[in-house]
Amino acid sequence: MSRHPTRSLPVTAAVLLLMGGCVKKSEYDALQIENQTLQTRVDETNHLLVQSQADLSALQVQMQQFVVVQTQLQKTQLELTQSQDQLKALKSQFDQFRTQRRSAMVGRKFPVLNLDDGKVLRDAEITAVSAEDVSIRHADGLVKVAFAKTTPDLRWEACYDPLEALEKSREKTLLKTRETESRLVREQASPPQSPAPSTAMPALNAVEILRTQLASQRQALNTDYQALAAKNPAALRGVEWNASQPEASPLLNTLSGSRAVLGISRLQAQRTAILATLQQLRELDPAAR
Structure with a gap:
């Protein structure tokens, strides 16, 4: 019943002839290229x-x-x-x-109190306690002793901390310095009225004020250096420090003080303030040091 394959050739040829008559080969090729694209x-x-x-x-x-x-x-x-x-x-x-x-220590009595610095206090009684020292009334009078020079038992009872003591001392020194500076500014702004023969008195008064200010500034610088040395013992071991004239210490020099220790810049700022005060003092008293 099936037809022979060769009989379909005329039909295929006819279709191709019809297509060839309807579409040009060039257009067909273009469509093929576009389709591929x-x-x-x-x-x-x-x-x-x-x-x-x-x-x-x-x-x-x-x-x-x-x-x-x-x-x-x-x-x-x-x-x-x-x-x-x-x-x-x-x-x-x-x-x-x-x-x-510390409050509980006040009123405590000792028949004999042997201090670490060698002093012996008889009939001793504690009258006041702070972070830095303890006030003691004894048979020969009243004395204030730094905790570092008392006894291990007293330091333990007071929860003594050397860094806390240094910080409190620094705060007190800075407070005194500010008070001195404020007093100096007030006195310079309102010089006292005095008769002609005593015209030199204000200058002398200013010299004393500047000397007090210089001493406070140097004490503050020494205190801050001690605190810094306690925090950086390895970095500052063997460093030369002039306690009487700390502003002249090589550590604060811009060349020798270039080591990387946090806090040196604060000391250098204090040194600058001391040098300014010292210059003012020398203008009034050239022999000042």
């Missing part, structure tokens, strides 16, 4: 789409990781804040405990 663009677009989807997936993974890191950071910041609050509360409790300990 479009197919290439479609393939490239599909490739770009696949690549973009891969990039999007990678970005989504990174975003998830970022969210995890951000959450962890927020948790860590919260823990840090809580730790800081706990530390602040503990410090407040310790300060209160230390104050109570």
Whole structure:
């Protein structure tokens, strides 16, 4: 019943003849080229789409990781804040405990009190306690002793801390320096009215004020240096320091003081202030040192 394949050849030939009569071969070739070009663009677009989807997936993974890191950071910041609050509360409790300990020492009596510096106080009674020293009334009078020179038991009872003592001493010295500077400014702004024969008195008064200010500034500089040396013992070991004229110490010189020790710049600023005061003093008293 099936037809022989060779009988379909005339039909195929007829179709080709019809197509050849409707479309030119050049136009057909152009359409084929355009079709191939479009197919290439479609393939490239599909490739770009696949690549973009891969990039999007990678970005989504990174975003998830970022969210995890951000959450962890927020948790860590919260823990840090809580730790800081706990530390602040503990410090407040310790300060209160230390104050109570020192207050409880007042009124304590000793038949004989042997100090670390070799002094012996008889019928001794503690009258006042601070971070730096203790006031003691004894058979021969009243004395104020630095805690470093008292006894291990007294230092333990008072929760003595050398750094705290240095800081308190520095604060007191700076306060005295500011008070002296303020008094000097007031006296210079409003010179006292005096008769002609005593015109030299204001100058003499200014000299004494400047000398007091210079001594306070030098004491403050020595105190800050001691605190810095306590914090940096290795870096400042063997450093030459002139306690009587600290502003002349080689450490504060711009060349020899170039070592990387945190706090040197503060000492150098104090040195500059001392030199300014010393220059004012020498204008009134050339022999001043």
